[in-house]
Amino acid sequence: MATIRDVAKKAGVSVTTVSRALNGYSDVNEKTREKIKMIAQELNYSPSLLARSLVMKKTKTIGLLVSGLRIEGSKDNFTFEVLCGVNDCAGELGYELVLISTDSKKQQEKTYNQLCKERKVEGVILQGIKTDDPYLDEVLKSDIPCILIDIPIESDSVGYVTTDNKGGAQTAVQHLSDLGHKHIGMINGHSQAFVSRERLAGYQAALKKNDIPFNKDYVINGAFLEETAEVETTKLLKQHPEITALFCASDLMAMGAMRAAKKMGKTLPNDLSVVGYDNIILSAYSTPSLTTIAQSRYKLGFEATTLLTNMLEGKAEEKNKVLQTTFIKRESSTENHG
Amino acid sequence: MATIRDVAKKAGVSVTTVSRALNGYSDVNEKTREKIKMIAQELNYSPSLLARSLVMKKTKTIGLLVSGLRIEGSKDNFTFEVLCGVNDCAGELGYELVLISTDSKKQQEKTYNQLCKERKVEGVILQGIKTDDPYLDEVLKSDIPCILIDIPIESDSVGYVTTDNKGGAQTAVQHLSDLGHKHIGMINGHSQAFVSRERLAGYQAALKKNDIPFNKDYVINGAFLEETAEVETTKLLKQHPEITALFCASDLMAMGAMRAAKKMGKTLPNDLSVVGYDNIILSAYSTPSLTTIAQSRYKLGFEATTLLTNMLEGKAEEKNKVLQTTFIKRESSTENHG
DNA sequence: TTGAAAGCGCTAACAC
DNA sequence: GTGTTAGCGCTTTCAA
Numbered sequence: 001m002a003t004i005r006d007v008a009k010k011a012g013v014s015v016t017t018v019s020r021a022l023n024g025y026s027d028v029n030e031k032t033r034e035k036i037k038m039i040a041q042e043l044n045y046s047p048s049l050l051a052r053s054l055v056m057k058k059t060k061t062i063g064l065l066v067s068g069l070r071i072e073g074s075k076d077n078f079t080f081e082v083l084c085g086v087n088d089c090a091g092e093l094g095y096e097l098v099l100i101s102t103d104s105k106k107q108q109e110k111t112y113n114q115l116c117k118e119r120k121v122e123g124v125i126l127q128g129i130k131t132d133d134p135y136l137d138e139v140l141k142s143d144i145p146c147i148l149i150d151i152p153i154e155s156d157s158v159g160y161v162t163t164d165n166k167g168g169a170q171t172a173v174q175h176l177s178d179l180g181h182k183h184i185g186m187i188n189g190h191s192q193a194f195v196s197r198e199r200l201a202g203y204q205a206a207l208k209k210n211d212i213p214f215n216k217d218y219v220i221n222g223a224f225l226e227e228t229a230e231v232e233t234t235k236l237l238k239q240h241p242e243i244t245a246l247f248c249a250s251d252l253m254a255m256g257a258m259r260a261a262k263k264m265g266k267t268l269p270n271d272l273s274v275v276g277y278d279n280i281i282l283s284a285y286s287t288p289s290l291t292t293i294a295q296s297r298y299k300l301g302f303e304a305t306t307l308l309t310n311m312l313e314g315k316a317e318e319k320n321k322v323l324q325t326t327f328i329k330r331e332s333s334t335e336n337h338g
Numbered sequence: 339m340a341t342i343r344d345v346a347k348k349a350g351v352s353v354t355t356v357s358r359a360l361n362g363y364s365d366v367n368e369k370t371r372e373k374i375k376m377i378a379q380e381l382n383y384s385p386s387l388l389a390r391s392l393v394m395k396k397t398k399t400i401g402l403l404v405s406g407l408r409i410e411g412s413k414d415n416f417t418f419e420v421l422c423g424v425n426d427c428a429g430e431l432g433y434e435l436v437l438i439s440t441d442s443k444k445q446q447e448k449t450y451n452q453l454c455k456e457r458k459v460e461g462v463i464l465q466g467i468k469t470d471d472p473y474l475d476e477v478l479k480s481d482i483p484c485i486l487i488d489i490p491i492e493s494d495s496v497g498y499v500t501t502d503n504k505g506g507a508q509t510a511v512q513h514l515s516d517l518g519h520k521h522i523g524m525i526n527g528h529s530q531a532f533v534s535r536e537r538l539a540g541y542q543a544a545l546k547k548n549d550i551p552f553n554k555d556y557v558i559n560g561a562f563l564e565e566t567a568e569v570e571t572t573k574l575l576k577q578h579p580e581i582t583a584l585f586c587a588s589d590l591m592a593m594g595a596m597r598a599a600k601k602m603g604k605t606l607p608n609d610l611s612v613v614g615y616d617n618i619i620l621s622a623y624s625t626p627s628l629t630t631i632a633q634s635r636y637k638l639g640f641e642a643t644t645l646l647t648n649m650l651e652g653k654a655e656e657k658n659k660v661l662q663t664t665f666i667k668r669e670s671s672t673e674n675h676g
Numbered sequence: 677t678t679g680a681a682a683g684c685g686c687t688a689a690c691a692c
Numbered sequence: 693g694t695g696t697t698a699g700c701g702c703t704t705t706c707a708a
Contacts, residue, residue: 020685075619
């Protein structure tokens with residue numbers, strides 16, 4: 001591995017000059033610069049980002065900290081699409097990206113701060129964390145700039161990006177109401193998710209607006225899991241056969257819910273209208289295809305990175321961003337025939 | 339940020355001792371070690387991996403170099419699942435993971451060697467690269483240890499991991515033949531993919547074994563894209579209405595092929611049997627669900643990492659691994675009714 | 677069992 | 693314009 005010294009020696013100049021030449025400083029003779037560039041190329045030299053970071057105390061690196069990076073994630077692709085967004089934005093802005101994944105086991109070994117300081121990431125984007133995760137406290141106490149995805153908390157060093165979950169949910173339920181449904185159930189995620197609370201609020205708001213009384217027995221948790229949603233939906237529909245429509249807090253749970261309904265002998269969407277949330281790939285391919293609220297995970301990642309780098313570079317802008325959702329009508333919702 | 343010096347000062351010892359104490363060397367008084375550990379914790383000290391790597395000339399970091407990390411990848415999840423496998427294995431073995439993504443634009447700016455040397459990755463896993471990509475030459479010339487995914491090339495510093503593509507394809511086509519199909523088309527990927535060549539070989543082998551003549555007009559390329567496959571399938575089926583079965587080199591293309599058939603008024607699987615390759619999530623949810631050859635992208639990533647770290651640690655083992663596939667029967671294939 | 681000193685590859689004051 | 697020097701935070705000889 002050629003170092004800066006090798007280049008300097010061969011060019012007959014000092015390492016300083018090489019450094020300056022290669023980094024585009026103006027106070028260096030153009031001829032010298034050319035020569036140095038030539039030699040650098042000859043020697044196949046590339047500067048060590050390590051050494052540079054050490055002396056500059058800047059790594060130009062951000063970390064994407066994912067809690068629970070698991071293969072199951074491929075069903076909704078949340079993490080992957082966020083990653084794409086982060087990667088694209090970071091790339092554009094010249095930041096390196098390191099992927100930090102943790103799970104409860106790892107978290108016992110290393111604190112959030114350790115994880116970040118070790119690798120000298122300048123800032124962090126946090127995805128997939130529950131509101132009762134101990135890391136969240138650490139994040140808020142830490143002075144490492146951080147953007148939370150889908151957790152609307154803000155502090156000096158912490159911002160967030162999320163979508164208009166309440167609005168999205170409201171749109172979904174309004175749609176069902178517009179179709180004439182009066183008995184609308186909800187399959188929510190879990191209480192440790194902000195988005196679940198918001199989506200529930202949206203559900204309630206829509207009911208209220210349409211003078212439909214809120215019945216708490218109509219709302220169950222599916223843990224954002226397809227299987228759990230299937231099981232819970234079966235229970236719900238058995239207990240409340242008057243339900244003709246379901247709003248699910250995720251498309252994946254909607255898949256489970258639809259399967260449950262089918263297994264009970266219901267015909268979709270005639271016997272049961274279902275609206276999901278997310279617009280995952282599957283939702284366009286299922287039978288019936290799923291009416292849903294689309295949110296762009298990619299944008300979530302991209303905007304998170306924009307916010308984070310703004311923070312890092314001291315640009316005094318907003319530290320949070322709320323993205324809008326889009327309603328997508330497909331086959332799984334239809335007029336109330338009940 | 340507390341440094342090793344801060345700890346040393348507070349503990350009243352030299353930095354050398356702190357280093358030794360914290361890194362578990364035996365030649366340090368246990369009492370001193372305890373004291374140092376205490377103080378380190380107090381100061382919230384975590385050693386700078388940067389500085390350590392610089393002096394040790396070891397980063398314990400591997401890079402996952404992905405060519406074309408794009409949101410479209412969420413349809414087949416190839417990259418994501420490989421990433422999960424790499425991440426899990428790297429985590430187990432104590433390696434850091436950096437994600438390096440390139441595209442043709444970036445490649446003009448930086449060579450493969452630059453990309454890797456800059457970040458001081460000790461080894462690389464390469465995914466998503468075509469056989470005519472200029473990076474591939476560089477990889478083979480470079481002395482940076484590298485594992486290629488799905489490109490069976492080996493050299494001193496290069497190994498690979500792939501699946502038994504020929505065998506998988508053969509199984510798929512044998513299945514169609516067993517169902518009585520005589521006119522079996524193939525939607526292949528593109529010629530710049532080794533897997534395409536292998537799968538074609540498997541297709542031909544199965545035909546031969548069953549005394550079905552090979553007709554090159556029956557094989558078309560769908561570029562591994564759903565839309566292209568749809569367009570090309572339409573042409574193929576119009577030109578050769580005698581075809582009753584299709585083997586597709588990817589599930590995604592199988593989706594396109596099925597859509598094409600449906601649009602032509604065919605009933606699936608009665609008018610046309612389709613077998614895919616990959617076992618992506620979608621294949622279980624489509625209508626009809628897709629018979630396919632399953633390959634584990636996760637294992638691909640995991641095994642790649644195992645091979646790579648073995649190389650890095652000088653363990654003289656095989657530098658390649660071929661994983662087996664699994665045949666998965668679903669609804670899209672049935673007996674020849676033609 | 678501990679410490680002093682050198683050095684990893686680089687950048688940045690400060691001279692000249 | 694260019695070189696000298698110091699130092700980023702750490703590990704590792706070599707002495708003591």
